[in-house]
Amino acid sequence: MDYRFLGTIFAAWPFEADLEEYGMVTMRWVTGAVMLACTGALVACGGGADKTPGAAAATPTPSGTPSGTVGTPSAVATDxxxxxxxxxxxxxxxxxxxxxxxxxxxxxxxxxxxxxxxxxxxxxxxxxxxxxxxxxxxxxxxxxxxxxxxxxxxxxxxxxxxxxxxxxxxxxxxxxxxxxxxxxxxxxxxxxxxxxxxxxxxxxxxxxxxxxxxxxxxxxxxxxxxxxxx
CATH class of the missing domain: 2.80.10.50 (Trefoil (Acidic Fibroblast Growth Factor, subunit A))
Incomplete structure (x- = not known):
């Protein structure tokens, strides 16, 4: 993840303001900004750098059922x-x-x-x-x-x-x-x-x-x- 944009956020914020007045608001604002940035850069935040963009997600095979096989009825017992x-x-x-x-x-x-x-x-x-x-x-x-x-x-x-x-x-x-x-x-x-x-x-x-x-x-x-x- 590229954290440089956080520096820009903190540089633009008026920290000379009273921390008692703005402290909690500041933390909520920064948290919201980080979440918004992660939403826009999902690959970077999700650690999916090894995935190929555009690749289709694999469809899971139900447990106990081999892929591509069809169940057949049991053989009739021999007299x-x-x-x-x-x-x-x-x-x-x-x-x-x-x-x-x-x-x-x-x-x-x-x-x-x-x-x-x-x-x-x-x-x-x-x-x-x-x-x-x-x-x-x-x-x-x-x-x-x-x-x-x-x-x-x-x-x-x-x-x-x-x-x-x-x-x-x-x-x-x-x-x-x-x-x-x-x-x-x-x-x-x-x-x-x-x-x-x-x-x-x-x-x-x-x-x-x-x-x-x-x-x-x-x-x-x-x-x-x-x-x-x-």
Whole structure:
């Protein structure tokens, strides 16, 4: 701050006057003059010599909110039965309550000693590779999975599901599983859905625009922690 102007103020003031009469008035007058000078020379009084004249003031960012980011809703929780981390048994809702079993072919309650524990492994969207295991009885073969696969030898329009060596890159091992909202699921492959046909058991059939006639309930049987045979 340039204090030279204060000398000019004091030089012009009649100090020979009675200080008792003018003392307090003088101090108020000088104080007012200094404040007025500071108002006109704000940069000098405010100590802002390091600021660039005309620079725009920065807009503060609200605490806890990174600048330029937009909040997004939390991701929807994954169905644990479709996470690939749980083994399930599968029962057709419209059936007798028998569990699905995979031996040579997927069927209901065949009691043929096939595999009845399944792990839907997500591969993107609503598509899954469905692994099949035997019961946990310590037999190593039961811990080595087979997978569902569309039987390529079948003739349209009715296709069956067979057991095969797992290969998630094989398109005929990719199945859709869609939650129906009532605790049940629809299972399909491409444009076909898994349905029960009298006299032919479980088949993959074109459903068109109709709702699937068969839906399935998954029953949690514990963690998918098998150690397959190497």
């Amino acid at each position: 644990p039965l479709l996470s690939g981390k749980r083994e399930v048994t599968i029962v057709r809702v419209q059936g007798s309550g028998s569990e699905l079993e995979l031996s040579g072919r997927l069927e209901e309650g065949g009691d043929t000693g096939g595999r009845v524990l399944f792990v839907p492994m997500p591969i993107g969207g609503d598509r899954y590779v469905i692994k099949a295991f035997g019961t946990k009885d310590g037999h190593p073969a039961n811990d080595d999975p087979s997978c569902w696969q569309v039987n390529g030898l079948d003739i349209e329009p009715e296709l069956t599901i067979e057991a095969a060596v797992c290969d998630e890159d094989n398109p005929i091992q990719r199945f859709t599983i869609v939650t129906k909202g009532d605790g049940s699921y629809a299972i399909g492959s491409e444009t076909r859905t898994l349905q029960h046909a009298a006299g032919n058991g479980l088949i993959l059939k074109e459903a068109g625009d109709a709702a699937p006639s068969s839906t399935f309930r998954f029953v949690d049987k514990g963690p998918a922690d098998r150690q397959p045979v190497n």
